[in-house]
Amino acid sequence: MSMTTPPGWYQDPSAPTQERWWDGNAWSAHTRAPGQPQQAPQTPAAPQYGYPQQQPQQQQGYGFPPAPAQPGVPAPPAAPPGSGGGGGGLGKGGLIAVITAGVVLVAAIVTGVVVLGGEDDPKPPPVAATTPPVPGGSSAPTPPPATTNPSADASVLADQLNGITLPILDGWEIPEFGGDREAASMQTKESYDCPGERGFCFHGAVTSRTAPTGQTTPEAVAKADISQATELAYGKDVLDRQKYGGIKSHQEVKAEAVTVAGKQGYLVRWKVVTGKGPGGYVQSLAFPSSMGPSSIVLVRFSFDAGPDGPPLDGMDKITQGIRNAT
Numbered sequence: 001m002s003m004t005t006p007p008g009w010y011q012d013p014s015a016p017t018q019e020r021w022w023d024g025n026a027w028s029a030h031t032r033a034p035g036q037p038q039q040a041p042q043t044p045a046a047p048q049y050g051y052p053q054q055q056p057q058q059q060q061g062y063g064f065p066p067a068p069a070q071p072g073v074p075a076p077p078a079a080p081p082g083s084g085g086g087g088g089g090l091g092k093g094g095l096i097a098v099i100t101a102g103v104v105l106v107a108a109i110v111t112g113v114v115v116l117g118g119e120d121d122p123k124p125p126p127v128a129a130t131t132p133p134v135p136g137g138s139s140a141p142t143p144p145p146a147t148t149n150p151s152a153d154a155s156v157l158a159d160q161l162n163g164i165t166l167p168i169l170d171g172w173e174i175p176e177f178g179g180d181r182e183a184a185s186m187q188t189k190e191s192y193d194c195p196g197e198r199g200f201c202f203h204g205a206v207t208s209r210t211a212p213t214g215q216t217t218p219e220a221v222a223k224a225d226i227s228q229a230t231e232l233a234y235g236k237d238v239l240d241r242q243k244y245g246g247i248k249s250h251q252e253v254k255a256e257a258v259t260v261a262g263k264q265g266y267l268v269r270w271k272v273v274t275g276k277g278p279g280g281y282v283q284s285l286a287f288p289s290s291m292g293p294s295s296i297v298l299v300r301f302s303f304d305a306g307p308d309g310p311p312l313d314g315m316d317k318i319t320q321g322i323r324n325a326t
Contacts (some may be wrong), residue, residue, distance in 0.1 A: 009038065158325060159184040159208040162289045162297045164261060166208060167321035169314050183209035188310060194243035195277035203242055204303045204310040205233070206318060211286060211298035219257070219266040221286035221296050226268045230282045233302035234272050245275025253281070260287040261322050269315070271305070278306030283315050290324050 006021060012020040012031060021030040021041050030041040106179040156165040157174060166186070168174070173189045194201040216219040216316045234244045254269040265287025281303045289295035302317070303310050 019224055040128060112290045134144060153292055157184055157186045161210060162208065163291050163325045164297065165323050165325050169317065183207040196243045196245040196275065197241040199241055199243045206299065206301050208297065208299045211296040218286035218288065218296055221298060222266045222268045225284040226270055229284050229300045230270055230272055233282050234274050236282060244277050248273045248275055260319060261324050263288045278304060280304040280309060281312060285319055
């Protein structure tokens with residue numbers, strides 16, 4: 001993966017209404033109006049400074065040729081014929097002309113340095129770390145992880161898509177990065193090596209999302225989701241690993257209506273036996289969303305069993321603490 005922005009036309013940082021050519025290392029002096037064909041500018045030969053190569057007598061003039069033209073700076077005028085000594089020597093007039101040309105050249109160089117390298121030097125375009133720039137100099141923005149908590153209250157997990165907040169239990173946190181961008185999630189701070197195939201496991205996790213379409217009631221959503229939630233929590237992960245040695249059996253321990261954020265919902269809870277480790281509890285909770293009459297919120301819980309797992313009543317505390325976001 002290259003970490004260097006390739007040459008191309010990008011929005012001019014010092015003049016947003018035009019584009020400037022980036023040569024791969026620095027900004028050039030070439031600009032253009034946006035929307036023109038992607039074509040590299042014709043770069044003139046680099047100017048030569050210092051003493052020129054010896055030229056034939058009839059082309060020398062006063063000993064030095066006119067100073068090379070700089071981009072955007074007019075070349076100094078040539079000395080008039082007959083104002084200096086003959087041949088290749090310098091008369092008084094020729095010497096004055098050469099000094100004048102040198103002053104103009106130095107001024108042009110200093111002006112170019114100030115414009116291109118001063119304090120207002122435009123910043124280089126952003127490095128194309130994961131995606132190359134698209135035509136026009138813009139690049140597609142990368143969305144932030146969905147698990148970033150947008151709420152100013154550090155004690156709750158905000159699900160902005162569904163307009164609710166969930167209480168964060170002691171010893172729990174919102175993960176900095178998450179693989180599921182469609183769900184708000186939290187998990188226990190402490191992790192451990194999975195008892196089955198290699199990987200990191202957490203003693204508890206909760207996610208909140210919009211339920212898929214198809215089921216029209218919270219009860220139907222919860223009953224249809226519990227098996228999938230169990231597989232995601234204690235079955236194979238996204239890398240096809242059985243981090244708990246596979247699911248051996250399950251037992252339904254609760255299935256009932258429940259009031260959530262003032263609305264009638266439904267939950268189903270299973271106790272799961274795994275091939276390795278203490279197993280755990282999985283719960284699917286569904287209730288109407290405040291964002292629309294046909295939208296249903298689906299909250300999934302997974303708590304490890306055994307002495308290291310979170311207290312099981314934490315599922316009830318989270319369920320009872322769900323609130324509509326204000």
